[in-house]
Amino acid sequence: MNAPRIDIDGSARVQELLQSLLPSKDIGSFVGGRVLPGTGETVELVDPATGQVFLTYADAGPAVIDAAMDVAQQAQARWLAMTPSARGRIMWEIGRLLREHAPAIAELETRSAGQPIRDTRGLVGKVAEMFEYYAGWCDKLHGEVIPVPTSHFNYTRREPYGVVVQITPWNAPLFTAGWQIAPAICAGNAVVLKPSELTPLTSLVLGALCERAGVPEGLVNVIAGVGRTSGQYAVAHPATRLVVFVGSAAAGSAIAATAARKVVPCILELGGKSGNIVFADGDLDRAVVGAQAAIFAGAGQSCVAGSRLLVQQSVHGEFVEKLARASERIPVGSPLDDRTQIGPIHNRQQWTKIDEMVWQGVSDGARLAIGGCRPAALEATGGFYYAPTILDRVDPAMEIAREEVFGPVLAVTPFEDEAEAIAIANGTPYGLAGAVWTENVGRAHRVAAQVRAGTFWINSYKTITVMSPFGGFGQSGYGRSSGKEALMAYTQTKSVWVETAENPPVVFGYHPAE
Numbered sequence: 001m002n003a004p005r006i007d008i009d010g011s012a013r014v015q016e017l018l019q020s021l022l023p024s025k026d027i028g029s030f031v032g033g034r035v036l037p038g039t040g041e042t043v044e045l046v047d048p049a050t051g052q053v054f055l056t057y058a059d060a061g062p063a064v065i066d067a068a069m070d071v072a073q074q075a076q077a078r079w080l081a082m083t084p085s086a087r088g089r090i091m092w093e094i095g096r097l098l099r100e101h102a103p104a105i106a107e108l109e110t111r112s113a114g115q116p117i118r119d120t121r122g123l124v125g126k127v128a129e130m131f132e133y134y135a136g137w138c139d140k141l142h143g144e145v146i147p148v149p150t151s152h153f154n155y156t157r158r159e160p161y162g163v164v165v166q167i168t169p170w171n172a173p174l175f176t177a178g179w180q181i182a183p184a185i186c187a188g189n190a191v192v193l194k195p196s197e198l199t200p201l202t203s204l205v206l207g208a209l210c211e212r213a214g215v216p217e218g219l220v221n222v223i224a225g226v227g228r229t230s231g232q233y234a235v236a237h238p239a240t241r242l243v244v245f246v247g248s249a250a251a252g253s254a255i256a257a258t259a260a261r262k263v264v265p266c267i268l269e270l271g272g273k274s275g276n277i278v279f280a281d282g283d284l285d286r287a288v289v290g291a292q293a294a295i296f297a298g299a300g301q302s303c304v305a306g307s308r309l310l311v312q313q314s315v316h317g318e319f320v321e322k323l324a325r326a327s328e329r330i331p332v333g334s335p336l337d338d339r340t341q342i343g344p345i346h347n348r349q350q351w352t353k354i355d356e357m358v359w360q361g362v363s364d365g366a367r368l369a370i371g372g373c374r375p376a377a378l379e380a381t382g383g384f385y386y387a388p389t390i391l392d393r394v395d396p397a398m399e400i401a402r403e404e405v406f407g408p409v410l411a412v413t414p415f416e417d418e419a420e421a422i423a424i425a426n427g428t429p430y431g432l433a434g435a436v437w438t439e440n441v442g443r444a445h446r447v448a449a450q451v452r453a454g455t456f457w458i459n460s461y462k463t464i465t466v467m468s469p470f471g472g473f474g475q476s477g478y479g480r481s482s483g484k485e486a487l488m489a490y491t492q493t494k495s496v497w498v499e500t501a502e503n504p505p506v507v508f509g510y511h512p513a514e
Helices: 012-021 062-081 084-100 102-113 117-135 173-186 201-213 227-236 249-260 284-300 313-327 348-363 376-381 418-425 441-450 483-489
Strands: 029-031 034-036 042-047 052-058 152-160 163-167 190-194 220-222 240-246 266-269 275-278 308-312 367-370 389-392 409-415 433-437 455-458 491-499
Touching: 012 102, 012 201, 029 062, 029 201, 042 102, 062 163, 062 190, 062 220, 062 227, 084 102, 084 117, 084 173, 084 201, 102 117, 102 173, 102 201, 117 173, 163 173, 163 227, 173 190, 173 201, 173 220, 173 240, 173 483, 190 227, 201 220, 227 240, 227 249, 240 249, 249 266, 275 284, 275 418, 284 308, 284 313, 284 409, 284 433, 308 313, 308 418, 313 367, 313 389, 313 409, 348 367, 348 389, 348 409, 409 418, 418 441, 433 441, 441 455, 483 491
Parallel strands: 163 190, 163 240, 190 220, 240 266, 275 308, 275 433, 308 409, 389 409, 433 455
Antiparallel strands: 029 034, 029 220, 042 052, 152 491, 367 389
16 A cells, blocks of 8 residues: 655644655655555554544555665664764764754654653753764773783673664654664664654654764664564564563563564563652652652653652641642643643553543542543543542552553552651562652662662652663563663673784694694
8 A cells, every 4th residue: 555645734844854854755664765665554643632643654564674674784784884983973963963953853743742842842852962972982882801811812892783673662752762773873783663653753753864964774774563563573583683672561571572582682671660759858849849740741651650659657648738739730731832741641542541540549449639530621622631640548559559550640658667668669560760758868878779670869750861771670671771781782792812822732632743
């Protein structure tokens, strides 16, 4: 089938961006500098703010994946033939182009993913920063000389895997695309990126920008396709050497199993059920603001969302009342409105899941403090809006306290002392993030050390930078996808031995002279 022309309800600058970067002007996969239409089932893109379909395209299918793998292998050889310094300059240029086109990219992300424009404007700068940061690493990724106890000169090399398959989610498509692509190509790999079938647009633009900056055609390929078909085919492809997945624990487990059958390693960034702990001696006003940002930013559609709020019993009632009053005033509305802080849930299926989990929590005995519905003022829009919601007196055994909601829903649980707070925080199989609010320095460090989480904040929440390692414990995944640790994850270590002795000792067999 023929893919339709790209024609979204956007400003002139968005149309100009799409027309200049995607050669065929059609929705398809960006492979080797060309847009290849898919051959599979029809995929509908829905505007989260209206609930209306605005584009359709065809799932990529095996032929497109095969083509991407072929050009990726060729491009990687050309990429490695460049000097590390040259690769670094190209990566810096990717960052520059992102900044140059930031207004149009931010608007496109808002229209397709439903994120508030006030957030996406800053987000594009963060993605540019990812490429700029790793640009500086290109000529600094080197091995070591090891003083082995023989006559050999022994050194190590950090070598890329080859073709890396990366699968990213719908909640932050541009951010997660940059988060994966930048360290992968810095380390010398080629990339076949499969964004969520629901949000491929900004990832396609990013792939095209990489080529415009000077990476070899085919080094960064973006597949417009469905996870269970195109995604699985890419993971199982013979050319795949490393798999990176960002998404749910259930999907990550299935992908890791597919990769394991070929003995292909994975980096998994999975879900979270992060505990945000507030002690009575903390700055409660700051903690209220922090608790709102932790769960309601991005409409709660974030793996690190502080979805469990643990509040010390002595201040529990006061704190929840303050938090509820403040949260009811957060602007919810059109993501294109500069005043909006909470936009729509991305899709109807997710909205339904959120609503069902909230009311199951109420049925299980939690008290609904605020929310639990679509805001009345937004009913007529048809968008997937959900009001900021707080469930109080949540028992740690309830589903709402154990399973990821992925929406603007906060579960509040009181605790008596430090030991109980830590036990509750560690009471789920996840281990992605967490935080503590306290003025007691010793307690802050004790709690940070004892909570099982890959990222932990003290008297703040949700600060993330590409410079610092990010990843989870337990069912939140394994491997690290930022900082120096990401470069280690995207490379393999080779040990090289050079004999330096003029007459090395014979340790086995007969010397020819004998």
